Amino acid sequence: xxxxxxxxxxxxxxxxxxxxxxxxxxxxxxxxxxxxxxxxxxxxxxxxxxxxxxxxxxxxxxxxxxxxxxxxxxxxxxxxxxxxxxxxxxxxxxxxxxxxxxxxxxxxxxxxxxxxxxxxxxxxxxxxxxxxxxxxxxxxxxxxxxxxxxxx
Numbered sequence: 022x023x024x025x026x027x028x029x030x031x032x033x034x035x036x037x038x039x040x041x042x043x044x045x046x047x048x049x050x051x052x053x054x055x056x057x058x059x060x061x062x063x064x065x066x067x068x069x070x071x072x073x074x075x076x077x078x079x080x081x082x083x084x085x086x087x088x089x090x091x092x093x094x095x096x097x098x099x100x101x102x103x104x105x106x107x108x109x110x111x112x113x114x115x116x117x118x119x120x121x122x123x124x125x126x127x128x129x130x131x132x133x134x135x136x137x138x139x140x141x142x143x144x145x146x147x148x149x150x151x152x153x154x155x156x157x158x159x160x161x162x163x164x165x166x167x168x169x170x171x172x173x
Contacts, residue, residue, distance in 0.1 A: 045139060062087065062095045067104060070121045071129050077110065078117040086170075104128055 022030075062085065069084055070076065082092040096119065099105045104125035110116035121129075140148060 042139065062091070063099055063104075066092075066095055066099060067121065067125055067129055070105065070119065070125065075118055075120045078107065078119055081119055099125070 065085060066081065069081060078093075078096065081096070082089050085092050096105065096107070100107055102124075103122055105119055106122055107117050107119050110118050143151060
């Protein structure tokens with residue numbers, strides 16, 4: 022098989038895998054799994070708060086790389102679930118500060134227990150190699166996707 026055909030086969034299989042993985046994750050999200058919460062934008066918010074325990078809403082939104090309206094909606098949902106708290110800054114009452122609640126910390130800790138069954142077919146060495154390859158692919162495509170985002 023020549024490299025051109027191999028590239029087509031890899032792309033075809035990757036797209037099929039991506040579609041199946043999306044369906045798998047959606048099913049798990051619909052069942053209310055903790056993993057579902059953490060693999061969407063809400064999870065990114067919780068991860069940022071895990072690294073920066075108190076942050077202004079403005080600074081959080083700038084780290085998320087999404088529209089402020091979308092980020093605000095996710096923040097409201099997390100607050101409603103009891104995973105975060107919002108309060109006015111003591112220094113400037115116009116600034117909203119955000120922090121993780123105990124429930125939010127529990128959700129983050131539970132995420133470590135997630136065992137994706139679709140990776141069970143790989144050895145630890147294969148998982149490490151796959152992770153490195155995915156990292157390379159992400160690094161290559163991120164700048165291209167950023168160009169599209171910056172145009173819109």
